[in-house]
Structures are given as structure tokens and as C-alpha cells.
Amino acid sequence: xxxxxxxxxxxxxxxxxxxxxxxxxxxxxxxxxxxxxxxxxxxxxxxxxxxxxxxxxxxxxxxxxxxxxxxxxxxxxxxxxxxxxxxxxxxxxxxxxxxxxxxxxxxxxxxxxxxxxxxxxxxxxxxxxxxxxxxxxxxxxxxxxxxxxxxxxxxxxxxxxxxxxxxxxxxxxxxxxxxxxxxxxxxxxxxxxxxxxxxxxxxxxxxxxxxxxxxxxxxxxxxxxxxxxxxxxxxxxxxxxxxxxxxxxxxxxxxxxxxxxxxxxxxxxxxxxxxxxxxxxxxxxxxxxxxxxxxxxxxxxxxxxxxxxxxxxxxxxxxxxxxxxxxxxxxxxxxxxxxxxxxxxxxxxxxxxxxxxxxxxxxxxxxxxxxxxxxxxxxxxxxxxxxxxxxxxxxxxxxxxxxxxxxxxxxxxxxxxxxxxxxxxxxxxxxxxxxxxxxxxxxxxxxxxxxxxxxxxxxxxxxxxxxxxxxxxxxxxxxxxxxxxxxxxxxxxxxxxxxxxxxxxxxxxxxxxxxxxxxxxxxxxxxxxxxxxxxxxxxxxxxxxxxxxxxxxxxxxxxxxxxxx
Amino acid sequence: xxxxxxxxxxxxxxxxxxxxxxxxxxxxxxxxxxxxxxxxxxxxxxxxxxxxxxxxxxxxxxxxxxxxxxxxxxxxxxxxxxxxxxxxxxxxxxxxxxxxxxxxxxxxxxxxxxxxxxxxxxxxxxxxxxxxxxxxxxxxxxxxxxxxxxxxxxxxxxxxxxxxxxxxxxxxxxxxxxxxxxxxxxxxxxxxxxxxxxxxxxxxxxxxxxxxxxxxxxxxxxxxxxx
Numbered sequence: 001x002x003x004x005x006x007x008x009x010x011x012x013x014x015x016x017x018x019x020x021x022x023x024x025x026x027x028x029x030x031x032x033x034x035x036x037x038x039x040x041x042x043x044x045x046x047x048x049x050x051x052x053x054x055x056x057x058x059x060x061x062x063x064x065x066x067x068x069x070x071x072x073x074x075x076x077x078x079x080x081x082x083x084x085x086x087x088x089x090x091x092x093x094x095x096x097x098x099x100x101x102x103x104x105x106x107x108x109x110x111x112x113x114x115x116x117x118x119x120x121x122x123x124x125x126x127x128x129x130x131x132x133x134x135x136x137x138x139x140x141x142x143x144x145x146x147x148x149x150x151x152x153x154x155x156x157x158x159x160x161x162x163x164x165x166x167x168x169x170x171x172x173x174x175x176x177x178x179x180x181x182x183x184x185x186x187x188x189x190x191x192x193x194x195x196x197x198x199x200x201x202x203x204x205x206x207x208x209x210x211x212x213x214x215x216x217x218x219x220x221x222x223x224x225x226x227x228x229x230x231x232x233x234x235x236x237x238x239x240x241x242x243x244x245x246x247x248x249x250x251x252x253x254x255x256x257x258x259x260x261x262x263x264x265x266x267x268x269x270x271x272x273x274x275x276x277x278x279x280x281x282x283x284x285x286x287x288x289x290x291x292x293x294x295x296x297x298x299x300x301x302x303x304x305x306x307x308x309x310x311x312x313x314x315x316x317x318x319x320x321x322x323x324x325x326x327x328x329x330x331x332x333x334x335x336x337x338x339x340x341x342x343x344x345x346x347x348x349x350x351x352x353x354x355x356x357x358x359x360x361x362x363x364x365x366x367x368x369x370x371x372x373x374x375x376x377x378x379x380x381x382x383x384x385x386x387x388x389x390x391x392x393x394x395x396x397x398x399x400x401x402x403x404x405x406x407x408x409x410x411x412x413x414x415x416x417x418x419x420x421x422x423x424x425x426x427x428x429x430x431x432x433x434x435x436x437x438x439x440x441x442x443x444x445x446x447x448x449x450x451x452x453x454x455x456x457x458x459x460x461x462x463x464x465x466x467x468x469x470x471x472x473x474x475x476x477x478x479x480x481x482x483x484x485x486x487x488x489x490x491x492x493x494x495x496x497x498x499x500x501x502x503x504x505x506x507x508x509x510x511x512x513x514x515x516x517x518x519x520x521x522x523x524x525x526x527x528x529x530x531x532x533x534x535x536x537x538x539x540x541x542x543x544x545x546x547x548x549x550x551x552x553x554x555x556x557x558x559x560x561x562x563x564x565x
Numbered sequence: 566x567x568x569x570x571x572x573x574x575x576x577x578x579x580x581x582x583x584x585x586x587x588x589x590x591x592x593x594x595x596x597x598x599x600x601x602x603x604x605x606x607x608x609x610x611x612x613x614x615x616x617x618x619x620x621x622x623x624x625x626x627x628x629x630x631x632x633x634x635x636x637x638x639x640x641x642x643x644x645x646x647x648x649x650x651x652x653x654x655x656x657x658x659x660x661x662x663x664x665x666x667x668x669x670x671x672x673x674x675x676x677x678x679x680x681x682x683x684x685x686x687x688x689x690x691x692x693x694x695x696x697x698x699x700x701x702x703x704x705x706x707x708x709x710x711x712x713x714x715x716x717x718x719x720x721x722x723x724x725x726x727x728x729x730x731x732x733x734x735x736x737x738x739x740x741x742x743x744x745x746x747x748x749x750x751x752x753x754x755x756x757x758x759x760x761x762x763x764x765x766x767x768x769x770x771x772x773x774x775x776x777x778x779x780x781x782x783x784x785x786x787x788x789x790x791x792x
Binding site for chain 1: 690694722723768770
């Protein structure tokens with residue numbers, strides 16, 4: 001028969017498998033969730049920061065415009081000065097007169113306006129003041145500037161940038177000139193601010209910032225990056241310049257992320273531990289009934305007995321069903337065993353019956369020999385299983401006589417040598433009959449060797465002394481006793497004392513002395529009780545018509561030497 | 566801004582007591598606004614209401630421009646022609662305004678500045694032509710200034726910055742006129758021959774043109790560009 005494929009994988013315990021199945025997915029999900037949450041939070045924080053920045057910028061812009069409006073109104077009030085107008089118109093007068101190039105005249109006009117500007121600057125704490133005529137030509141400036149654009153919000157002067165507020169100087173509805181005041185814009189490291197013109201960076205708090213393509217005039221939120229640090233910037237256009245307010249993303253969200261990470265890690269740890277514990281408990285609850293059961297079976301199998309007491313099923317439905325089915329199977333097996341035992345017993349009884357049916361004179365003999373053997377065994381205080389073995393072996397000891405022909409077995413006269421040899425086959429025949437049944441192995445000794453003599457003169461193997469198994473020795477004694485105390489076709493039974501004397505004389509040669517002692521030590525009523533059956537039987541036999549009994553001692557194990565009764 | 570440009574046909578010489586040979590007639594046209602108007606600067610009012618911008622209707626614009634023009638002939642020694650001064654000139658201060666935006670006087674004339682407002686006023690000028698400061702004086706008082714040199718004098722009031730006026734001092738004996746609302750002008754009492762007519766614009770300055778008297782079609786295109 002072809003062998004089935006041996007599975008290549010080692011079997012793993014249910015507990016480990018269940019634990020893996022439970023814990024691993026949870027761990028994976030948690031890890032994935034952690035990563036996902038981290039990136040979500042980061043994106044969300046960035047977005048929040050951008051929005052916050054936008055709001056801050058919008059608020060700042062509103063503030064700035066409000067303050068600008070106030071400043072404008074203030075400047076307008078200050079600029080509505082007759083002296084300023086007159087001073088500005090001086091220049092026009094010079095221009096119209098064509099004497100603007102005259103340094104003396106020019107200086108005079110300049111001085112007038114410069115003084116007025118100085119007065120103005122005393123009243124306002126600004127970094128840059130400009131007085132210009134209606135064409136935008138600078139008439140006076142503090143500190144001096146080269147160029148001036150009345151419409152520009154940002155003025156560049158010697159590398160510094162000023163956010164300017166410009167108001168017109170009016171004579172009635174006529175524009176006479178401009179007054180402009182402004183504060184310096186801070187683009188230093190502390191300001192987190194950047195100045196762009198078009199797409200060119202003019203000043204920046206963070207050097208080396210790379211611009212995305214859609215910056216500048218859009219006036220919205222853009223992302224910047226430099227040297228691995230990310231920023232979010234809000235662009236607000238101011239004329240042809242753009243001022244970008246920056247906020248560093250990582251720095252801003254770092255505390256949040258730290259808090260979040262800590263929370264997540266601790267949560268993850270707790271969840272992991274809880275998951276471990278629960279998985280453990282869960283798998284234990286699942287696998288414990290099975291494990292206990294399998295351990296119990298592992299212990300029981302060497303003994304070849306199915307356990308009757310099963311461990312608790314742990315409340316699991318499948319386990320309960322399994323337990324029930326197993327108990328059913330165990331019971332069935334047990335029943336089969338019992339039935340088998342019964343069958344054996346019945347078989348043995350049938351064998352004995354067959355033997356009884358074969359030879360009427362041997363009827364009851366096997367039973368009595370068995371009873372005598374048990375009595376001897378009990379007297380020798382042998383263990384119960386040996387006693388049982390002996391009982392059955394003794395019951396079957398003469399089964400081989402089935403193979404002996406009637407002409408030999410029931411012969412009244414003296415046996416010939418050949419017939420004698422035939423008789424002497426019956427132990428071996430008996431053994432041959434029984435040895436096929438494995439169950440009867442323990443009985444073979446009593447069957448085959450119950451004619452061995454203590455001094456080695458027996459048959460079939462001429463064993464001596466301790467070589468002869470104890471059961472065979474016991475059956476030998478019992479068999480001889482019963483043969484001598486029962487009627488045979490060739491002789492009458494011997495009296496009790498004579499039998500005892502014979503036994504004693506032959507102890508040491510034919511029989512084991514200890515066994516003889518034990519047998520002779522049995523109380524009389526025991527022997528009597530056993531042999532009572534003999535009386536009934538003998539009576540039955542005598543009343544039945546049959547050949548006269550001629551003693552043939554060697555036929556049935558009665559000592560050959562000396563006595564012919 | 567509206568570039569006003571309209572040409573008016575020369576007026577025919579009027580029949581008058583003045584001999585036609587002494588007349589120059591023509592028109593003034595202004596090709597672009599010479600007076601810069603207030604630029605509407607974007608402002609943000611906290612209450613959400615936008616600040617008003619000065620109205621710029623074309624008609625007002627042109628009228629205001631022409632109103633700032635004086636056309637005259639500089640004659641050092643002129644006969645009694647054109648408008649002559651009759652006694653002291655007066656520039657009042659009433660309703661927190663000067664009486665006139667533009668006052669033309671001859672050199673040597675005296676202008677009185679009476680205060681007819683219930684409040685104090687001040688009259689001053691930084692102009693090189695004549696700088697003066699009459700100080701602060703109440704209603705009923707009048708102070709005077711004599712303008713000896715010709716030129717434009719911008720006059721202001723320290724107390725009221727929106728009060729402004731220009732005094733154009735012409736050389737003594739000059740003949741001058743102001744263009745009408747359509748831009749035409751007539752200068753009478755001019756000596757015959759080649760003369761130089763000057764058109765002065767308050768914001769743009771002096772524009773000179775050589776003209777042969779009599780002429781009837783003199784066109785001053787301001788700002789005057791050299792051809």
C-alpha cells in the first residue's frame with residue numbers, strides 16, 4: 001500500500017496558532033493605524049497652521065489697513081498745512097521762472113521745505129519721510145531718498161525697505177505735492193518674513209528658501225522648503241512687491257506631534273498589552289480543554305485503555321460535542337472489549353465443553369484441576385492476575401486430548417509403546433491448538449508443560465526444576481491428584497491417604513516440593529468441596545453402561561514407577 | 566482725464582471805439598489737463614465707507630483750467646490801454662475763502678486784504694516775487710501789501726490751509742485779458758507791429774508767442790510745444 005505523503009510542516013500548538021491569528025492582525029492594524037494617524041495629523045496640522053496663518057495674516061492686514069487709514073487721515077491733517085503748500089509751490093515758482101538750476105535759490109527753497117519736514121517728523125515717529133511735488137520729484141526727504149513713487153506702498157532706500165503711507169497735498173482740488181511717511185520693514189532673522197519682487201527674493205529672514213512656481217502675486221498660502229525645513233507662507237501683494245509672512249511648519253506642529261506621539265505610543269502600548277492578555281486568555285480558553293484532553297489521551301494510550309473520566313469541556317460547544325462523541329466511542333470500544341472478553345471466555349468454556357464431550361471420564365476433570373490449581377495458588381498467595389491465568393490455563397490443560405484417537409484414549413488395556421507415544425503428544429497438540437490465539441499466550445505454559453517433572457524426566461521438553469513455569473508445576477500436582485482421586489476406565493479411585501502418601505513420596509522427583517506442601521496444607525473441606533462434584537459425577541458414570549475400569553496409570557499422569565493400583 | 570481739445574474760430578473783430586489795428590483776438594486751447602488733480606488714492610475706512618473722490622466733470626475741468634489763464638502783453642511803457650488800476654486793489658477774506666482765486670495787478674500797486682469773517686485770518690506768501698506775512702488779524706481789519714516786482718505770488722492763510730489765492734503781478738502798464746469760457750479772448754489797446762503775447766497758466770507757467778498786431782487768429786495751445 002502506498003504510503004500517504006508526510007506533511008512537511010511541523011505541527012504547531014493550537015494556542016500559538018490562535019494567539020498569532022489574534023494578536024498579529026491587531027498589531028498590524030494598530031501599527032498601520034498609527035502610521036496613518038501620524039500622517040493625517042501631520043497633514044491636518046499643516047493645514048491648520050496654514051489656515052491659522054492665513055487668518056492671522058488677514059487679521060494683521062485688517063489691522064494694518066485700519067492703522068494705515070488712521071495714519072493717512074493723520075498725515076492728511078498734517079499735510080493740510082498752508083506752509084507746506086506754500087513751500088511746495090516755491091519749487092514750482094522757481095521752475096516757472098526758470099531759475100531752478102540756481103543753487104542758491106534752490107537751496108533756499110530746499111531749506112524751507114526741509115525745515116517743515118523736520119517739524120513733521122518730530123510729530124510722527126516714522127523711519128522715513130518724503131515730500132514730493134505733483135510729478136513725484138523728491139523735494140525733501142528724511143533720510144534722503146533717490147527716487148519716489150507716490151503710488152508705491154514700499155520704498156527702497158539704500159538696501160532698506162519701508163512701508164509707506166502717502167497723502168496728497170491739495171490746493172483746492174489741485175494736486176500740489178505728496179507727503180509720505182513710513183516705517184522700516186523688518187526682514188531680519190527674527191521676523192520670519194520675506195520680500196519678493198515678481199519672483200525674485202529681495203530680502204528674506206530665512207536664506208536659501210526655494211520658491212514654488214505659484215508664489216508672489218497670488219496673495220495666498222504657499223509652501224516653501226529649505227534645507228529640510230518646511231514653511232508655510234502667506235503672500236500679500238504691496239504694489240509691485242510682495243511680502244510673504246512665513247511660519248515654520250515643523251516647529252509649529254512639533255509640540256502637537258510630540259504630544260500626539262506620546263499619547264499614541266502609550267495608547268498603543270496599553271492596547272498591545274491588553275491585546276496580548278486577551279489573546280492569551282482567549283486562546284487558553286480555547287485550547288485548554290483540548291490540551292488537557294490530548295494529555296489525558298497521551299497518558300492513557302500506552303495502557304491501551306480509553307479514559308472514562310474526561311476533563312471539563314470549558315463551556316465550548318464543539319468541545320462538549322467532541323467530549324460526548326468521544327465518550328460514546330469509548331463506551332463502544334469498552335463494550336467491544338467486554339464482548340471480546342466474553343467471547344474469549346465463552347470460547348474457552350466451549351473448548352472445555354468440547355473436551356468434556358470428547359471424553360466422559362475427563363468430564364469435570366478440567367474444572368476440578370482448575371479449582372485445585374486456584375486453591376494452591378491462593379495458598380501460595382499469588383497475585384490475582386496470575387491466579388486468573390492459572391485458572392484458565394488449568395481449565396484448558398488437557399485440550400490437546402481432542403487430538404488423541406478414541407482407540408488410544410479410551411483403551412481399557414495396557415498401552416503399547418506406540419500408543420503411549422501418541423498419548424504423550426497431547427500437551428504439544430494442546431499448545432498447537434491454542435497458540436494461534438494471541439489472547440491465550442499466557443496459558444500455553446500450563447497446557448504444554450503440565451507433564452514436565454521436577455527432576456527433568458517429564459515430557460515433552462524434559463525441563464527440570466525452576467525451568468518449568470510455576471503454573472505448569474501447579475497444574476501438574478493438581479492434575480495428578482485429581483487423576484488419582486477419580487475413577488478411570490482402567491481403575492477405581494484411590495483412597496485419600498494413599499494419594500497423599502504418593503504425592504509426598506514423589507515430591508522432589510516428579511513434583512515441586514513447595515507446591516506439594518502447599519497443596520497438602522489445604523484444608524480438607526476445600527478439597528472435599530471440589531471433589532464433591534466428583535461423587536456426583538462418579539455416580540453418574542457408574543450407573544451408565546460402560547467398559548470396566550482398567551488402571552493405566554501412565555495415561556493420565558499417575559506415577560508410573562512402582563504403583564499399579 | 567479728459568484731454569480737452571476744442572478749437573474755436575477766431576472771432577471777428579467787433580466794431581468798437583478801439584481801432585482794429587490794436588486788437589489781437591484768438592483762442593486758448595488746452596490739450597491736456599495742466600493742473601494735476603487729486604489722485605484717488607485707495608483708502609480703507611474702518612467703517613467700510615469709501616472716501617469721496619473729487620468730481621472731475623469735463624465742463625468744470627475746462628472752465629477751471631481756463632479760469633487759471635491770463636493773457637497779457639508786457640509793455641514797459643504802455644499807454645493807457647486795457648485794464649488799468651484804479652486805486653488800491655482788494656482781496657477779501659470772507660467765508661474762509663479769498664475773494665478771488667486769481668487777482669491780476671500791475672507792479673507797484675497795493676493790494677489790501679480786509680478780513681470780513683468773524684474769525685481771525687492770516688495772509689502770507691513765500692513767493693520769491695513777494696514774500697510777506699501780514700500776521701493774524703480779526704474782522705474789520707485790513708492790511709495791505711505793495712507788489713513792486715512782477716511775477717506770481719501764491720497767497721495762503723496759516724489758520725485755514727484750504728484758503729489759497731494767486732496774485733499775478735504784471736509789469737506796470739501791461740494790457741491783459743482773461744479768456745472766456747469758450748477759450749476765446751480779445752486783447753485791445755495794443756501797439757501795432759510785432760509784439761510778444763504771453764499766456765500765463767497758474768499751474769503751467771508762462772507761454773510766449775510773437776504776434777503781429779493786429780491779429781485775429783492767435784492760437785495759444787497750452788502747453789506750448791516748440792514745433
